[in-house]
Amino acid sequence: MRLGTQNVRKSVLTNSLHRLSRCYISDLSNLCMVGKIGDTLEALELLDQQGVSLSRNDAYYLLQRCCRTEDLPAGRRIYRLMVRTGLASIAVLGDHLIRLFSMGGCLHEANQVFNSICEPSVYTWSAIIAAHTKLGEGARALDLYNTMQSRGVECDSYTYVAVLNACAQTTTLIQGRLIHDQIIRRGLESDPFVQSGLIDMYAKCGSIDDAIKVFENSPSSDVVVWSSMTSGYAKHGLGQKALDVFKKMKRHGVRPNHVTFVSLLEACGSIPSLAQGRQIHIQIMSYGFESNVVVGNALIDMYIKCGSLAEAHKVFNGLPNHDVVTWGTMITGYAHHGQGHEALELFDKMKQEGVHPDNVLYANILKVCGNMAALGQGRQLHAESLGRGLQSDFLIGNALVDMYSRCGSMDEAHKVFNKMPHRDIVSWGALIGGYARQSDFKMAQQCLNDMQLEGCKPDKVIFLIILAACSRKGLVDEGFQYFKSMSEEYGITPSIEHHTCLVDLLGRAGHLDDAENLLSNMPMPPNLKGWGSLLSSCKTYGDLERGRRCFDQMLRLDSRNASAYVQMSNIFADADMWADAHKVEELRKKAGAWKKPAQAWIEVDNKIHGFDVGDNSHPQSDFIYAKLKVLSRQMKEEGYVPKVELVVKPVSDEDKEDALCGHVEKLAIAYGLVSTPPGTTLRAAKSLRVCTDCHSATKIISKLEKREIFIRDAYRLHHFKDGACSCNDFF
Known part of the structure; x- marks a missing residue:
């Protein structure tokens, strides 16, 4: 009975489609209502089976609907029908298809459509340039722009916005300035979207002064331009200036939109300023944006960066909808605040609610597994990512190598590493770091040599890993050789972190005089970590007087550093100077220097116990x-x-x-x-x-x-x- 009903429905649909095709009906809503099925893909499949041809108008409205609903399978079916009926070369139809394939991340198919068009219009060129930029191929987008120019196709404002985004993505400031000159010659500099694109491009290319000039010379009071300027300041860590622009924007009577508030929240997080973030939150509610998922995600991120995990979770619970970014931001927030157990629990809840993790979230949660030595859960995530076809994803590959190495399973780390189709400095750093953490300096050194044989030169991070490995093994001569080679062989200027590694290396090896001399004669002022490292070595070797000096220096830099008090108290205790040890404890209490309580976790039967x-x-x-x-x-x-x-x-x-x-x-x-x-x-x-x-x-x-x-x-x-x-x- 059920099968018969389906056949009747299909027959009604087929007959109706024939009538529609004969009448050249151009309204997709009617097409989808036929037989009360309402399924675009099924309707198109029947059209294909029955050999029904699409008119240009039919294809146009079908593609419009697909773009609105981001219906990629239907778009592919339409394209096959267009190829069969000779419509694939029409530019106005190709424009929509390129946009649709771009939405679905299908750059290859977008290129295929573009190449089949006989005479691409300016809209077609704009669509394909925007598609390449959106999908991370900014350099190719700029090549397409140059080809477009060589063919004499005049750009419009949409083209310039797309190509400015490509310059921003590739941080190509010189070409960005050349395009700015062309925009001025074409008289498009007053277009608010072009102005916004220019501000964004200059800010992302590191030229905030040029971004300010564009903003100050802009006659527009459009919210898009103001929002771009607040975003530019925020991305450059100039959070207070972004907030000042917002105040000026309100004085000019410009109503903020959700993009403005996202930029302002980023600014508050960069300062960080919890008080100003809360004020922006109040204004978000007054403008009615509190249920906007993008604004909600930015609020969660701001509260996390400002150290208020409770308020971040409150916003999370109050949002009517959670996308993968919402879940990812909250999960990453827990991990950042040392609450890996909660991060893993929230990750499981997310999957139970049917939200699929993206590659960024997989990478972040794998890092949590590595930090908690949760090898079983890490293996499960590895299997999940393979099941979702992400085995060749670069980000996940690096995260897996890091997770396995942090859990002490170097065989599995190496297995993933060897299967990666491409390896970069991060991949090698994860592997070398794994061996370094296990005090296997020989293998760390071998990996460093292999990396260079593959043509990958060590950077500052790799040298930090190697110097730390030397420190853990007490290899003083080798450490200084690597430190020297940084500048002499690779042209890398050692940072304060590299100098601090040398202090740690000397201190651990018992060369306390040399360590203190190095701290006192570094090309930059020593930091807390440097003095703390030497203080730890003073405890190991019972050097009381030097320990006092380190302790005094640490309090000068931060009187509430709990580690300094604990280390100094232990040094006095080791020397049976209990009265002095208790005095240090009293000083710690008076300063309010509370050490964060230790936590430990163990995984049993793939469950974390804290x-x-x-x-x-x-x-x-x-x-x-x-x-x-x-x-x-x-x-x-x-x-x-x-x-x-x-x-x-x-x-x-x-x-x-x-x-x-x-x-x-x-x-x-x-x-x-x-x-x-x-x-x-x-x-x-x-x-x-x-x-x-x-x-x-x-x-x-x-x-x-x-x-x-x-x-x-x-x-x-x-x-x-x-x-x-x-x-x-x-x-």
């Missing part, structure tokens, strides 16, 4: 602490001595031992031990550096439990096996 210091909230807490109690007794039998001096509190040694048992990495490891079969490899992550007590304990645990244990902390990846660590206790 732990805070002294955590008792986990459902398996009783088993976790019982396991730690047993381990503590067994470890002492193996020679383990708890480093109670790390607990700077006026309590008994027994209480200090209990406090050490509550360290987050120990809780995570204990949970892994009681929740997985014997012999299973454990992978945990910690938000801060692994402490010396936990490091010593984990070495013995790996031997007692016959387990491989990976701990990824904020600085490196520790691989514990058979009572030893990959860092050789040099961390």
Whole structure:
């Protein structure tokens, strides 16, 4: 019965299509209502099967409808009908097809349509130039513009807007200025969209002064021009100037649109200024843009950059619709604020609601997996991306190499790396960084050599990775050789980060005099990280007086730096100077220098479990602490001595031992031990550096439990096996 009904409907549709084709009906709404099917693609399929020809008017209105609805499959069907009926060479139809294929990201098909047109009009040229620019082929767009000019086709304002966007994308300032001259000669400089394109082009090409000149000479009071200027300032990090333009815009009586507010929110995020961001939010509501998804995405991003994750989440929950950008912005915000667990949960919720991640979001969430040592979830995401046909995506390939290397699975990282059709400096950096984090300097060096054999020269980031690897291995001579080669062989001027790496290298190796001399004689003033690195080395080698100097320098730069107080307090504790240690603690409390509490995570059965210091909230807490109690007794039998001096509190040694048992990495490891079969490899992550007590304990645990244990902390990846660590206790 059901099949019969479908056949009747199809018969009615076919007969109606014949009548429509004979009458040359040019209204697609009538075509889609035939037989009450309302399916453009089905209607076109029947037209094709019945051999019905399209008239030029039929094709025109069909394509208009497809462009409005972004119906790519229907557009392809129409194009086949056009080719069969000889309409494919008509420019006015090709213009629509090029736009449609551009919307769908199909540049090859857009080019195919363009090449089939006998005499491309200015609109056709504008469409194909805009398509190449939109899809990231700005250089090719400029080539097309030059070809258009050589054929004597005069540009209109739409062409100039498209080609200015291409200049902005390729940051081709010289050609942008030449096009500006042509715009003036053609008398189009007063067109508000052209003015906006000029401002945007100059701003993105780094010439904010030229953008200002265009803006100030503009007679237009169009909101598009004002919005472009606010956007230009915002993108150059001149957030306050963008806000000043907005005030001037309101004085001129120009009503802002949603693009204006997006630029202003970007400006507030760049300063960052939470107070001004909140004021802009109020104005957004007064103008009725609070439900606009693009504005909502910008609001979420602004609140995240200004440090208010709660307000970002409130905006997220208040939006009537969430697109992939909305989800991605919120997920990335959680990750940026160290809440990777929440980021992964939100990512799962997004997929449950039927929103498919794009390549950018896949790359960001893979980074979260790497930071949390969530290898199982990372593998699942890898499989998902393959299932969605993204195996050759460059961004995802780099993210996968980085994720696997951060999780300590260098075999899988290398496997992905070797399959990548193209590799750039980021790909090599992810691989080299993976080996460096595991203290495998030999392989890091081999990858650096292989990279150069492929014709890829190291940049500043690669040298930072290599210098950090030298520091972790105590390779002083090699580190200085690489530092020297930066400028002498590659023409790279070492930054403060490279100098700080050398300070860390010297300090870790015990050359404290040289490290302090380097800090004092750098070509730029030393920063907190430099003094902090030397202070850490002073703790390692018990250099009290030098430690005092580093501590004073750090407080001079930032009196609320919690790490400085903790390190100095520990130095005094190591020297049994408890009164001084307690004084430093009091100074820390008075300054309000609160250290961010450590967190640790472990993945069991593809689920992340998080732990805070002294955590008792986990459902398996009783088993976790019982396991730690047993381990503590067994470890002492193996020679383990708890480093109670790390607990700077006026309590008994027994209480200090209990406090050490509550360290987050120990809780995570204990949970892994009681929740997985014997012999299973454990992978945990910690938000801060692994402490010396936990490091010593984990070495013995790996031997007692016959387990491989990976701990990824904020600085490196520790691989514990058979009572030893990959860092050789040099961390």
